Amino acid sequence: MGKAETVRVSKLGKKELRLVNMNGRFFGLADGVQCAEGDNADDVWRLLHDDAGKSDPKYFGFGGARSRFLTFFPNGFHSGGYTSQERDYKLAAKAKLDQTAPLDRAIEGDGFGEAVLAAFRGTNMLSPFEKTRLQDLLRGHRADDFIRAAARFTMDGRDSDLFAMEQALRPHDSAKWTVATYLPFLWRPDKHMFLKPEVTKDFASRVGHRLAADYEARLHLPVYKSLLDLVDKTERELADMRPRDRIDIQSFIWVVGDYREGREAVYQ
Known part of the structure; x- marks a missing residue:
């Protein structure tokens, strides 16, 4: 298993969004929960925001x-x-x-x-x-x-x-x-x-x-x-x-x- 490297972090309302790189694959997490995964960092970051945005009242x-x-x-x-x-x-x-x-x-x-x-x-x-x-x-x-x-x-x-x-x-x-x-x-x-x-x-x-x-x-x-x-x-x-x-x-x-x-x- 490789080491997870945090690539980006931001806030969406009260949620913390984090993009992580592990062995060349990217994972998007909202408050530590995985919401997106893929090979392209920008695509995963976009999908993460889209998914997290659905929790906005x-x-x-x-x-x-x-x-x-x-x-x-x-x-x-x-x-x-x-x-x-x-x-x-x-x-x-x-x-x-x-x-x-x-x-x-x-x-x-x-x-x-x-x-x-x-x-x-x-x-x-x-x-x-x-x-x-x-x-x-x-x-x-x-x-x-x-x-x-x-x-x-x-x-x-x-x-x-x-x-x-x-x-x-x-x-x-x-x-x-x-x-x-x-x-x-x-x-x-x-x-x-x-x-x-x-x-x-x-x-x-x-x-x-x-x-x-x-x-x-x-x-x-x-x-x-x-x-x-x-x-x-x-x-x-x-x-x-x-x-x-x-x-x-x-x-x-x-x-x-x-x-x-x-x-x-x-x-x-």
């Missing part, structure tokens, strides 16, 4: 998430009620951004501050306070730095570009996930996701995804990668509902994650 899985969403929109993503409530205004903001600050020009261009500010104001996805702080940034000398970094991140998703956004945003108290992910999400809703922290963490808890534990307020690339993993999994679970892009996935997360007992509204 909020958990109701993707089946419960689907039922919750269909309570509001019985005809799913392709009903008129859903489109008018959740999709049209985001598409309008995207169209305006693409016209006034196209991605291919924003990467190296300058002078897009007012156009980007209008795009931020075009939806209710940010709070009024966030929009007010952005006005100072996007009318100031760091506007081009932020917009170029956001455009580069949209194209490549690199840590250096996320850091550049943070450097431009921090003096304005705007280094928030909502601000950093908004433009990439509108420019490329096939690839990126908007991160509204509280509602997304709630959703992650309800479907048993590790983002609930991975989340940090600072702009840290592993957090965003965990978000994209949640999105990938959600897309697979909802494939039969035919989501068109991640605007639909973001709307699904918002409707389910903003869960309130007794708050029911049905849109055909």
Whole structure:
């Protein structure tokens, strides 16, 4: 028998999660109880989180998430009620951004501050306070730095570009996930996701995804990668509902994650 070597440790709520390597095989343990096993460390770590997440009091899985969403929109993503409530205004903001600050020009261009500010104001996805702080940034000398970094991140998703956004945003108290992910999400809703922290963490808890534990307020690339993993999994679970892009996935997360007992509204 070989010696067990602890590879990773983290907390998920009150549970201690531990990844152990023994003779080249990996084991995932929750409070000392084995929940996952395999040859790939990342796969076992993911399975461990998925299994442990089911013990969260909020958990109701993707089946419960689907039922919750269909309570509001019985005809799913392709009903008129859903489109008018959740999709049209985001598409309008995207169209305006693409016209006034196209991605291919924003990467190296300058002078897009007012156009980007209008795009931020075009939806209710940010709070009024966030929009007010952005006005100072996007009318100031760091506007081009932020917009170029956001455009580069949209194209490549690199840590250096996320850091550049943070450097431009921090003096304005705007280094928030909502601000950093908004433009990439509108420019490329096939690839990126908007991160509204509280509602997304709630959703992650309800479907048993590790983002609930991975989340940090600072702009840290592993957090965003965990978000994209949640999105990938959600897309697979909802494939039969035919989501068109991640605007639909973001709307699904918002409707389910903003869960309130007794708050029911049905849109055909």
